[in-house]
Amino acid sequence: MSKDELILPKDFPQLKNDTFLRAARGEQTQHVPVWCMRQAGRYLPEFREFRAGKDFFDTCRSPEACCELTLQPLRRFDFDASIIFSDILVVPQAMGMEVQMVPGKGPTFPDPLKDPEDLQRLKTKVDVQKELDYVFKAITLTRHKIEGKVPLIGFTGAPWTLMSYMIEGSGSKTFSKVKSWLYRYPEVSHLLLKRLTDVIVDYLLCQVAAGAQALQVFESHAGILGPVEFKAFCLPYLRDIARRVKDQLKETGQDVPMIVFAKDAHYGLEDLSQSYYDVVSLDWTIDPRLAREQTGGKVTLQGNMDPCALYAPKERISEIVKTMLEGFGTQRYIANLGHGMYPDMDPESVAAFVEAVHKHSRQMNKQQ
Numbered sequence: 001m002s003k004d005e006l007i008l009p010k011d012f013p014q015l016k017n018d019t020f021l022r023a024a025r026g027e028q029t030q031h032v033p034v035w036c037m038r039q040a041g042r043y044l045p046e047f048r049e050f051r052a053g054k055d056f057f058d059t060c061r062s063p064e065a066c067c068e069l070t071l072q073p074l075r076r077f078d079f080d081a082s083i084i085f086s087d088i089l090v091v092p093q094a095m096g097m098e099v100q101m102v103p104g105k106g107p108t109f110p111d112p113l114k115d116p117e118d119l120q121r122l123k124t125k126v127d128v129q130k131e132l133d134y135v136f137k138a139i140t141l142t143r144h145k146i147e148g149k150v151p152l153i154g155f156t157g158a159p160w161t162l163m164s165y166m167i168e169g170s171g172s173k174t175f176s177k178v179k180s181w182l183y184r185y186p187e188v189s190h191l192l193l194k195r196l197t198d199v200i201v202d203y204l205l206c207q208v209a210a211g212a213q214a215l216q217v218f219e220s221h222a223g224i225l226g227p228v229e230f231k232a233f234c235l236p237y238l239r240d241i242a243r244r245v246k247d248q249l250k251e252t253g254q255d256v257p258m259i260v261f262a263k264d265a266h267y268g269l270e271d272l273s274q275s276y277y278d279v280v281s282l283d284w285t286i287d288p289r290l291a292r293e294q295t296g297g298k299v300t301l302q303g304n305m306d307p308c309a310l311y312a313p314k315e316r317i318s319e320i321v322k323t324m325l326e327g328f329g330t331q332r333y334i335a336n337l338g339h340g341m342y343p344d345m346d347p348e349s350v351a352a353f354v355e356a357v358h359k360h361s362r363q364m365n366k367q368q
């Protein structure tokens with residue numbers, strides 16, 4: 001991308017609530033900011049109504065639809081951030097692969113990569129600006145329509161997670177197909193991961209140019225690797241993405257907080273806290289105090305309530321939140337779930353979660 005293309009459009013409404021951005025940058029906040037992964041989604045009746053009868057990726061390709069779905073949860077809840085409605089699998093599509101959303105089965109690649117030669121089916125040069133133009137339009141439109149209420153987060157899937165979908169062709173229990181590539185074809189695997197990284201870097205920079213105020217990188221399948229493979233096939237690419245995006249943004253005087261979510265990669269926490277990301281997002285299986293120890297105060301932490309705790313009565317949600325806040329502390333912290341919302345969750349529980357984070361963190365800050 002050229003320097004000029006990276007300059008932000010300037011006529012966006014002024015941001016009224018910067019709590020999330022302050023926490024991400026390690027600045028003091030009066031309350032702990034909170035948002036939820038998959039906060040736009042099937043647990044909301046208005047989402048189900050809006051999506052009814054429409055193809056999932058057609059929805060992703062409509063900037064107006066993405067904008068509406070991004071705004072829906074903000075009308076109900078006092079979230080401190082929003083995330084653009086889209087999907088991680090738009091990147092493999094931009095590289096030339098077909099992906100369908102099969103109801104009841106999830107994302108499905110009719111023709112996944114089977115052998116190293118299949119890499120030839122991928123586009124050698126991906127014009128990200130053109131191929132994913134609909135995402136950038138959605139971000140710009142949403143940034144206007146949000147009227148500065150809260151910041152807008154852009155996101156991408158990370159290389160290993162996308163590679164696993166491209167080879168498995170869908171979700172999997174064992175991930176044995178994609179893992180077999182790591183052991184049988186390590187060099188080709190690195191080649192594919194490198195190509196994904198290049199596209200992702202461009203993709204994130206274009207999202208910032210379109211108006212994204214923070215970026216989250218989803219390495220949702222990190223946990224199917226052991227520590228050795230994580231260090232070889234995940235970490236270097238996650239680092240490369242943050243370093244390259246940050247370097248390019250710095251040239252234009254911009255500093256956009258970056259969040260990494262490597263689900264279930266406990267053994268990688270220390271490394272992740274030294275990988276150019278401002279925020280490390282945690283799943284629910286890690287103890288908050290241990291996570292603070294392992295990341296040594298170098299980064300802001302995000303997470304990590306078990307999404308299933310939202311099935312608890314409201315009073316119990318409030319207690320769980322309080323314990324979580326005591327574990328993380330109220331500074332350099334963004335409250336979230338340890339992964340996304342499930343379709344059968346009650347929106348009222350989300351309201352209770354958000355309210356508890358705000359209430360307890362304000363009280364705890366007063367006592368300090």
Ligand SMILES: O=C(O)CCc1c2[nH]c(c1CC(=O)O)Cc1[nH]c(c(CC(=O)O)c1CCC(=O)O)Cc1[nH]c(c(CC(=O)O)c1CCC(=O)O)Cc1[nH]c(c(CCC(=O)O)c1CC(=O)O)C2
Nearest residue numbers: 037038039040041042056083084085086087088106218220
């Ligand atoms: O359950 C299904 O039928 C397919 C769900 C699925 C999708 N993409 C996928 C998966 C696999 C999975 O999550 O396990 C594949 C997918 N999409 C995404 C991730 C990253 C992650 O959740 O760890 C993943 C990988 C998850 C994994 O494999 O573990 C990211 C995603 N999907 C989505 C969003 C946008 C948003 O929430 O605003 C986001 C981004 C950020 C976020 O908010 O967390 C939206 C999305 N994608 C999808 C759906 C459901 C389909 C529909 O609305 O018709 C929905 C809405 C919803 O969750 O209710 C499709």
